[in-house]
Every structure is written in structure tokens, then in C-alpha cells.
Amino acid sequence: MIAGLLAALFFGLSAPLISVFSRDGSPLMIAALLYGGATFGLLIVRGFVVHQQEESPIQRQDLPPLLGISILGGMVGPICLVQGLTLLPAGSASLLLNLEAVFTLLIAVLIGREHLSGKGLIAAVLILSGAVLLTDSSFDGATLQGTLLIGGACLAWGIDNNLSQRLSLRDPLQIALLKAIGASAPMLILALASGQSLPAAPAVLGLLAIGTVGYGLSIWLDLLALRHLGAAREAVVFATAPFVGVLFSVLALREAFTGAMAMASALMLLGVAVLLKEHHAHWHRHQAFRHAHRHKHDPVVGDLHHSHLHPEGSPSTGNAQQGYWHAHEHQHEPIEHYHPHVSDAHHRHRHQQGL
Template sequence: MIRSKFRKFTSGTSAASAPLLLAVLSAALFGAATPASKLLLNGFTPNQLAGVLYLGAALGSLPWAFRGSVQMPWRLDSANRRLLLGSVVFGGVLGPVLVLFGLKAASAASISLWLNLELVATAMLGAVLFRDFMGWRGWAAAGVATLATGILAWGGGAAGIRAAVLVALACACWGLDNQLTSLIDGLAPADATLWKGLAAGAMNLGIGLSLSAWAAGPVMTALALAIGASCYGASIILYITSAQRLGATRSQVIFSTAPFFGVLLAVVVLGEKLSLVQSGSGVLFVSALILLAKEKHQHAHKHEAMEHEHRHSHDDGHHGHRHPGGRPEAEHFHRHGHEQRSHAHPHWPDLHHRHEHD
């Protein structure tokens, strides 16, 4: 039923605008998670809420995960199982709990603005730990985002500083999660969301119940599951769907507006007041995101012969393998091989571009 409504929506919208609308909807849903979680913290401890939200994310990914055959994580090789485990621990367990503890100490608008650090943290961790290229624009963006974080924390006093540190740590966890997830070979995005939601949700819920008694009623629990399903589960799937049509770069630029949707909803729904300090920090964060979006990287590089399994299309210049009956136009998922080749083109550090730089 959900898939049929989704197909009806996309078929009833022009081919040019449908992926753009999906990307904006994905960002809006993801941004809404912060002010919604602020309200839910009245009935849950941070660990309990993180657990229920991520179990909801698993529910939200089910329609897409079961569209094909679900890949089982225990069938991955040991290297990919370790990557998935790291993604679960850092992205599904630690990151959400740190943000929720931060939400107890600061406004939803400030937390939403600080979440812009995730994109910067992803780029910096990639450069430091994963051999990614980061030019002067990337480092300048990191500096501007750090300045914005400091100004916003200073404006909130001791509680603001504590909340800023918690959110910065959460963004570092999510940045590491992004890097680890990008390296996972053999697990479709919807399946990764499903298994991460189940594992991380169960872990955080178990920790939360061991520390505090359950106090939330059935209505509050159902609401938390629904928010997790839409803001974390469906949002990620919508982002992946839009990226398949818009391209990863344009989709990421649109998705990076998610924190600002959170600020808007915090003001409109929660009635929070937007201060001059928050507004100034927001301008700095926008400047940092623009710098990151303008980062370019192109040079001659070599691809070694390899075989792996991931979602791909045949219009990206890297997938020339044959299919019985002709190449499919849509993105698809299967095991395939690559021949050794050398070429030059603009690229980002994805599965095919993890090479050394001088």
C-alpha cells in the first residue's frame, strides 16, 4: 500500500520535479526529528527514546527492504560485518543518545543548528582516517562551522557549552557512521537501515530499561515509533531514491537543509524564540555548507580489477558490465566485476575512489 501510494505520487509529478520534491521531503522529515524528540523526552529517558526511534526506523524501512530479497548481515564477510557493527554502535547507539542528552540542556533550535556539524565531521574524518581528499574550501568550512558552534555555545552559557559538546560528539559519531556505511559492500541501503534500526534500537532500549523504569504510555510509544519510522526510516529511503535521480552531490546539498527545517519547526511548533546569536550562527553554518558544496576534486587515478556487490547504475562511467537481455535503466543491486582502468574525472571518495593522494 505504501509503495503504491509512493509510485502514484512520483508518477503524478513531473519527471523533473519529483526527485527534487523527494529530496526536500526527506530533509524536512529528518529535520523534524529534533523538535519532535524534544517533546517526546517528557515521557522517555534519552536511551529509551533513542531505542524506540530506531526501532521505528526499522519499521519505516520495511516496505522498501522487502521489495526485493532481504540481505542477511551474517552472510556478509568479516570485514563488512565489522563495518556494519561500527555503523550500528556509532551511528545507531551513541550518536542518537548524545543528541538527546543535549536536547535536555538546550533548545531544539540550537540543537538543530549544531547538527550542521555532521557534514563537516564526515569530511574531516574522511580526510584524517579514510584517505579522502579535502581542499582549502573543506578546511575553511570546518573552521567556519567550528566558529559558529562556539558562538552558539557561548550564547547559551554553561548549559549551552555542555549541549554543544554533546552534539559535537554525536556529529563525530555520525560522521564516522557515514564513512563506515559508505564502505559496506553487499548490503542494500534499505537493508542496512533495517538491520541498524533493529540492532541499535534493541541495544538502546535494553540499556534504557536497565537504568530506568518504563513510564511512557501506549499513545506516546506509538507516536515515538511513528516519528522514528518517518523521520529516520522513510526519510533515509526518500533520500536514497532522490539521489538515484538527482545524483549524490545535488541530493546531499538539499538534504543538508534538514537542520534548518528543524529550526523552523522549533519556532513554529514549539514556540521557541530565535535569538540574534542563533541567527548569526545560522548564517555562518550556511556559509560553511556552501563552501563544502563547492569543493571540487579531479585528477588522473587508477582503478584496480575487483569484484563486489552494491547498488549502482550504468550511467556513471564505472559500470560497463553486461546483463542478459540488455542493461537495466534503473539502479539495481547485484554482484559484478570491474576491469583495471585509468582515467580522470571529478569524483568523491565512494566505493570506487579510495585511493592515495600526494
């Protein structure tokens, strides 16, 4: 939950900041610089955490969804956003980013077969109601073209979030870094090849800095949230990002703070509070399946899903009581049990009505 809120905070700040530089270059060049900054920031993070945790690396079967998130989330989304920011006030554009949560939630529940409990649905309604309340009072300066561009960006990111959730058991830092490189390099090459020039040095540095935090760190933290929450719940948490953008626009860009904004803020904060108190538990059955990801065997409280043995001579042999994090391919045997859970990779089962 904390990772998701931080990802929303960093991304929410990025939209109004990008609007400051949106006319300093083409949307393609600006998007390339944003993801260039993301690449730089993630390389720094990699230097600090790469030896501190065991993760399952990208596999060959992961390449199609990785390509999808690089194109949709890394190219289409940012280009549409930057172009839309040239046509809309920063506050209006920030508020329209609430559509990302709507698209992510709909795709996760209707297509991805994720589950939201009663409290989860209440939280979603509260936060999205706040989004609608904010948006409804902010279209004075919007244009249809700008609205459609921001909507297109949100749809691309909604698909991106659901594809990313399918990759969330892999190394999130590796996924984020490959996505950033896979987006920034082609866009930069295409921009330069088409004769587009770099913005002035202050704009370049500003966009790289925004990309480092608002895209690099945000993508990595969002992947961690997707792993633990599922795409539907992550969408509810991430719906706070536009509120952050509006707040920054009011405080830093001196836009007016209306009564609708105050009411929407209360609704969104209440929705996050409800989600924090969500407790989804029932008797369910797991089918047998095999996969690889980061996990540990907790000797104190036990692990309901990872009770497998390790081959003789493997690095974990003799250390099972340490409960340390490690990653390898392992088999899940069929099991029926009762415990709290979310729609993560281990819990994509059907639910009876009312559960």
C-alpha cells in the first residue's frame, strides 16, 4: 500500500511539472527525455538494491507483455499526455488522469477476472466519485482534442497496468529499467532522425529530473504495489495521483482551490482509509501450477503457499529456518484453505456472490 501511495505521489506531481516544459519541444522529444530520466534514476536505484534481494528475472515468455508496456505505457501514454498538456490547463489535465484508474479497474475486473470485495468497491466508488466531482468543475479551459489525448494516455496506461500486473512476479526493477530503455531509446532516435532538436539546457535538465522521480521511481514502486495488491486495488490507490497534481497546481501554480476540490479531497481520503481496512478472507481452492518468483519460507508464522522442499545441494539447503528471500522455479500443489488475500498471482479464483 505504501509503495502504491508513493508511486501515486511521484506521478501526480509530474503532470503539472511537465506542463511547465510542454512547449519547449515536441511531444516525442519530451517523452524521450522523461523516459531517459527514468532510465537514469532506475540505474541509480539498481546500484543500491541489486545485491539486497533475490528476484526472478525476465523469461522469454515475458517478452510480449514487456513489449506491450514499453510501447503503450512508455511511448503512447507519455506522447498523448504531453500533447494534451499543451491544450489544457495543468489542473484540468491532472484531474483527467483519474480516467487511468477507471480504465485499469474495468480491465482488471471485467477482463483480468480480478475480484474486489464490498469494501474495495466502496473505496473505488468514493475515490472515483471524488474524481468525477473534481473533473466536473474543471472543464472551463479544456478542449475536446486535449481531453481525448489525455483520455488516450489513460487508456494506454490502463492496459499497461494490467500487463504489468502479469509481470509483477518478475524482478520489478529489471522490468522498469527495460521498459524505460525500450521507450526512451527509440523515441530519442526517432525524434533526432526527424530533425527535432533538444530543448534548451534548463528544460532538458528539468525533464530528466521529472522523469527520474515521476516515471522511474514511480514505475518501480507501482510494480511493487501491483505485485501485492493486484491491478484493481492498485487502481484505487493510484486514483489519488490526480489529487496530488491538483494540490500542487493550487499551491505552486496558483490555481484557484474550489469547494468542489475540498469535497473531492475528503471523498478520496475516505476511500483510501476504507481500502486500508479491507479484509477479504474465505475458504478457497488452489489448483496445481508451477512458476518462479521471489518468496521465502517463514519459520515463525509459516507460509500457506510455499511449503515446498529444495533439491539437495541447492543454495537454500540447510538454511530453511532463516526465512530469507530467494527466487527459483517451484511447484504449487493443490490446496484448500482459509486466509485473508487479495487478487495477486496466487489468488485468481472465482468468488461466490457476496464474497
